[in-house]
């Protein structure tokens with residue numbers, strides 16, 4: 220039995236931090252469907268379950284809920300009479316549901332209204348909707364969401380009706396999507412259009428800055444369509460979340476969820492939008508069949524992201540992004556303890572896929588595709604990609620299916636350029652293959668010259684060039700500084716460029732890491748403020764990791780985390796709990 224459509228009817232309770240109501244599943248029964256439907260749930264309370272044959276009234280049915288497995292939650296077994304193809308489940312989510320984050324007004328940008336958002340990827344949809352929670356099954360949906368007066372509900376779907384007075388919002392999602400793309404947010408939200416099909420949802424205090432930052436979104440869609448075919452989802456809007464959002468972005472269809480930490484005033488971090496937009500082709504349109512095939516979503520998307528950035532902002536910018544990402548890949552890999560998680564194909568048997576989450580599928584996957592492009596040429600590779608998306612649209616694919624398509628449609632035309640042993644190495648090596656094509660950046664080479672000159676006592680080039688640097692050039696400069704800079708050198712840089720108090724979350728991030736390494740304690744109060752206001756894992760986890768490497772740093776990390784933890788998303792809490800837990804490694 221496979222779900223083809225869902226009807227959600229949920230009310231949000233901001234006092235108890237719960238969603239309650241019902242979901243109706245419309246099922247397609249195969250010949251071999253038995254008398255039991257098994258659904259995924261996690262920490263959900265089930266009140267009752269009803270079944271029906273399409274067009275007939277619902278009647279109660281027997282059900283049994285397994286106890287929660289730490290990795291996967293509890294299976295819900297529903298007795299299905301012969302021919303029944305409708306199931307309705309009445310339920311309430313838990314206040315600790317892993318896929319929901321409830322924010323107090325203090326944790327929002329506007330400080331006056333509470334906020335709630337979902338994060339279903341990879342397997343958190345089951346904590347707010349009992350469902351077949353696998354990327355291999357796609358369904359359309361309708362939804363009715365009831366919220367407290369004064370708040371607005373948005374979903375990754377078409378908005379149908381909104382009644383602000385009564386707080387009732389209805390939605391329709393016409394394109395079939397896997398469960399991990401079901402998305403809902405509720406808050407003090409307002410909308411501003413950017414083009415006929417793009418716009419920003421955000422808190423009123425954030426919306427204008429977001430519109431200015433992301434105004435090139437339409438140009439990015441046009442560039443992507445020229446490369447990889449039509450955008451097939453209707454609208455493309457961006458929801459700017461409060462700073463505790465644990466990710467950079469989440470590619471919820473029609474409505475990307477985005478961290479506000481990329482709003483810098485100079486559009487230097489809009490590659491995040493390019494990334495989430497690219498998922499409208501790789502991931503949302505052609506979906507990894509299992510979480511073990513995650514690189515099909517993310518490796519393809521990073522490759523597309525760089526191509527969009529190159530197309531809209533130029534090669535110089537795309538090269539800088541790629542070099543920074545390569546450095547992040549090498550560092551992230553060194554911190555992965557399960558060997559297979561360092562490869563493109565982690566072993567997820569018995570594990571919550573989020574426990575294996577890293578940037579390896581993103582950047583190693585993109586390096587793999589870049590290498591193929593270098594072999595066959597860009598034009599042939601673009602033709603292949605376009606066919607991959609067109610011919611697998613609204614389907615799921617495994618790694619084996621992708622490789623077979625790659626061989627059949629591209630590599631067989633170039634029999635001597637790529638061999639199976641090389642492809643195997645890309646998939647299974649724990650490092651970067653020696654034959655990879657690595658990115659380089661002329662802009663960063665210039666930054667390195669300036670850095671060498673400054674360390675050698677020549678102040679002039681830094682003084683003249685640094686004021687015009689982009690975020691990426693600053694990140695590269697700070698990252699490349701020796702970890703044994705003197706207090707006087709740190710003070711000089713800080714006094715001249717105000718780095719401790721940078722409003723740019725990426726620059727502040729690399730500066731705080733340097734401050735920890737050089738014991739520059741003048742930055743620590745600002746770092747504490749940073750860690751207690753931002754919840755994006757990529758920005759906070761490396762800082763905690765650096766801190767716990769020494770005993771005094773660990774003490775500081777424990778103290779700050781005690782203050783910060785409640786404001787972090789459950790996924791970020793789970794990651795940092797492991798770092799901070801007594802007895803965890805200090806290296």
Ligand SMILES: [Zn+2]
Nearest residue numbers: 494498517520
């Ligand atoms: Zn992604």
